[in-house]
Amino acid sequence: xxxxxxxxxxxxxxxxxxxxxxxxxxxxxxxxxxxxxxxxxxxxxxxxxxxxxxxxxxxxxxxxxxxxxxxxxxxxxxxxxxxxxxxxxxxxxxxxxxxxxxxxxxxxxxxxxxxxxxxxxxxxxxxxxxxxxxxxxxxxxxxxxxxxxxxxxxxxxxxxxxxxxxxxxxxxxxxxxxxxxxxxxxxxxxxxxxxxxxxxxxxxxxxxxxxxxxxxxxxxxxxxxxxxxxxxxxxxxxxxxxxxxxxxxxxxxxxxxxxxxxxxxxxxxxxxxxxxxxxxxxxxxxxxx
Amino acid sequence: xxxxxxxxxxxxxxxxxxxxxxxxxxxxxxxxxxxxxxxxxxxxxxxxxxxxxxxxxxxxxxxxxxxxxxxxxxxxxxxxxxxxxxxxxxxxxxxxxxxxxxxxxxxxxxxxxxxxxxxxxxxxxxxxxxxxxxxxxxxxxxxxxxxxxxxxxxxxxxxxxxxxxxxxxxxxxxxxxxxxxxxxxxxxxxxxxxxxxxxxxxxxxxxxxxxxxxxxxxxxxxxxxxxxxxxxxxxxxxxxxxxxxxxxxxxxxxxxxxxxxxxxxxxxxxxxxxxxxxxxxxxxxxxxxxxxxxxxxxxxxxxxxx
Numbered sequence: 001x002x003x004x005x006x007x008x009x010x011x012x013x014x015x016x017x018x019x020x021x022x023x024x025x026x027x028x029x030x031x032x033x034x035x036x037x038x039x040x041x042x043x044x045x046x047x048x049x050x051x052x053x054x055x056x057x058x059x060x061x062x063x064x065x066x067x068x069x070x071x072x073x074x075x076x077x078x079x080x081x082x083x084x085x086x087x088x089x090x091x092x093x094x095x096x097x098x099x100x101x102x103x104x105x106x107x108x109x110x111x112x113x114x115x116x117x118x119x120x121x122x123x124x125x126x127x128x129x130x131x132x133x134x135x136x137x138x139x140x141x142x143x144x145x146x147x148x149x150x151x152x153x154x155x156x157x158x159x160x161x162x163x164x165x166x167x168x169x170x171x172x173x174x175x176x177x178x179x180x181x182x183x184x185x186x187x188x189x190x191x192x193x194x195x196x197x198x199x200x201x202x203x204x205x206x207x208x209x210x211x212x213x214x215x216x217x218x219x220x221x222x223x224x225x226x227x228x229x230x231x232x233x234x235x236x237x238x239x240x241x242x243x244x245x246x247x248x249x250x251x252x253x254x255x256x257x258x259x260x261x262x263x264x265x266x267x268x269x270x271x272x273x274x275x276x277x278x279x280x281x282x283x284x285x286x287x288x289x
Numbered sequence: 290x291x292x293x294x295x296x297x298x299x300x301x302x303x304x305x306x307x308x309x310x311x312x313x314x315x316x317x318x319x320x321x322x323x324x325x326x327x328x329x330x331x332x333x334x335x336x337x338x339x340x341x342x343x344x345x346x347x348x349x350x351x352x353x354x355x356x357x358x359x360x361x362x363x364x365x366x367x368x369x370x371x372x373x374x375x376x377x378x379x380x381x382x383x384x385x386x387x388x389x390x391x392x393x394x395x396x397x398x399x400x401x402x403x404x405x406x407x408x409x410x411x412x413x414x415x416x417x418x419x420x421x422x423x424x425x426x427x428x429x430x431x432x433x434x435x436x437x438x439x440x441x442x443x444x445x446x447x448x449x450x451x452x453x454x455x456x457x458x459x460x461x462x463x464x465x466x467x468x469x470x471x472x473x474x475x476x477x478x479x480x481x482x483x484x485x486x487x488x489x490x491x492x493x494x495x496x497x498x499x500x501x502x503x504x505x506x507x508x509x510x511x512x513x514x515x516x517x518x519x520x521x522x523x524x525x526x527x528x529x530x531x532x533x534x535x536x537x538x539x540x541x542x543x544x545x546x547x548x549x550x551x552x553x554x555x556x557x558x559x560x561x562x563x564x565x566x567x568x569x570x571x572x573x574x575x576x577x578x579x580x581x582x583x584x585x586x587x588x589x590x591x592x593x594x595x
Contacts, residue, residue, distance in 0.1 A: 126300075129577075130301070130304045130573045130574050131307075131311075131570065131573075132573065135565065135566040136311065136315065138554050139562055140315060142554035142555045143315065143316065143554065144315075144318055215429075223535065226433045226539070227551060229551075242431070242433050243433070246433065246434075246436075246540065249437045249440070249441050250441060250445050253441060256434065256437055256438070260434035260438075264429045264430055264434065267431070271425060271428060272425070
């Protein structure tokens with residue numbers, strides 16, 4: 001890229017170009033886009049319903065009628081995996097959104113307030129890091145209920161700590177820079193500065209960290225569902241499918257393998273994309289890739 | 290240093306009492322109360338039960354009683370396992386979790402650190418890419434997939450170990466392997482990143498310039514500093530491993546703390562859920578403190594401040 005065109009690019013566009021220049025990142029993004037599309041429309045196109053049983057069929061190997069076979073209740077695995085993927089992705093994205101909103105709000109408040117308020121708010125975050133959150137989430141799921149919205153709110157409510165730290169660090173670094181002071185000198189209001197100047201400049205780290213949060217959140221959802229505390233059968237998420245597969249791993253190992261492969265490939269793509277985004281937004285770290 | 294430790298212990302005590310309060314509050318959100326799981330129980334018997342456990346008192350008094358139990362280290366009785374103190378139950382579950390977790394930690398370090406160092410010393414070669422890819426794949430393999438596959442291969446097919454349960458002296462091997470492999474992937478990535486960063490620093494050039502051998506440069510000078518991020522990760526990870534991975538204990542049906550916690554959470558044994566959460570929090574606090582002290586010992590640039 002010549003320096004002439006680089007000048008005219010916004011930071012977002014430049015980061016996007018750096019991201020797509022690595023073939024691995026483009027592959028990861030393409031895979032995720034295809035997956036979202038498949039999980040979104042696949043279950044509708046499938047001739048089967050994800051919970052439709054065929055008790056005479058039972059568990060079968062992949063065939064023309066059932067591309068990934070059927071489970072012991074005769075349910076079509078491909079339909080169930082795509083439906084489960086949709087649930088897992090939804091939980092992953094919604095929980096990350098909850099975590100990002102809390103983290104950005106908390107981190108911005110702390111960074112902008114500064115002084116004692118900042119110190120106290122960050123001390124609270126330090127203390128919260130020592131909390132056994134997995135126990136709280138399990139307890140919440142076990143006693144309050146296993147509803148869909150509760151799963152992602154509960155997971156989001158425990159995953160915001162690092163986001164808050166990242167955002168606060170950025171705000172502290174930015175808030176006394178010349179362009180903010182200049183905006184203030186021009187008479188820009190507080191919210192105008194936050195919305196138009198601060199937030200766009202914190203967006204990079206937020207995107208990077210959010211993309212690294214999604215796989216962690218999806219793992220947590222799968223763990224809860226695996227323990228029987230998350231998504232409840234006959235509804236399916238990848239955690240539910242893996243749990244059902246693990247039960248019959250001796251007789252039908254593919255029931256564990258297929259959802260496992262989908263899940264691992266998705267986690268891999270998300271991790272690669274997260275690393276790629278970090279490099280794209282921070283060209284200095286490119287050399288370490 | 291002393292001030293730092295004292296202030297961290299005070300902070301830890303605050304954490305522990307906050308955890309007691311939160312777990313208590315969560316357990317009070319259950320509809321029907323703690324003795325709801327008792328079947329065919331008469332009204333008087335239920336009243337007597339509630340009286341016995343102090344459940345008829347106002348919530349704030351109950352919370353105060355909890356605080357008193359933990360402050361005096363005189364832990365209450367479990368609701369579910371009649372007549373057994375929660376400390377007895379923790380004492381029976383923790384050795385199982387700790388044996389598996391401790392072995393997993395050693396496996397994770399034994400694989401992760403050499404693999405990461407190996408990759409860091411050969412940047413951008415085939416070996417580097419291959420080991421980094423292996424580590425990335427390891428991170429993306431959930432324990433709930435790897436565990437049953439390991440149980441299938443070594444337990445059911447090869448019959449080297451029991452596929453599940455806690456009967457033989459060797460039953461820690463498969464769960465520890467599952468956890469160890471996954472954690473080793475994280476450790477390998479951290480080691481590689483931080484060792485490469487460290488090797489690019491000035492003091493490494495100084496060490497080389499004064500004629501130190503490559504081995505001395507890497508193992509005496511670089512590793513000391515490069516181990517800091519790994520240590521930082523190991524604090525919470527070790528606490529998590531030792532108190533039991535909920536998934537692995539479920540897959541291999543181990544009678545560890547995680548299993549006790551899930552059972553207690555689902556059958557309303559609030560004394561036990563509070564006790565296990567508190568125990569877990571205490572371990573996290575202890576490990577974080579240990580990590581901070583070790584970091585200060587390893588890096589002269591870190592000064593501990595209260």
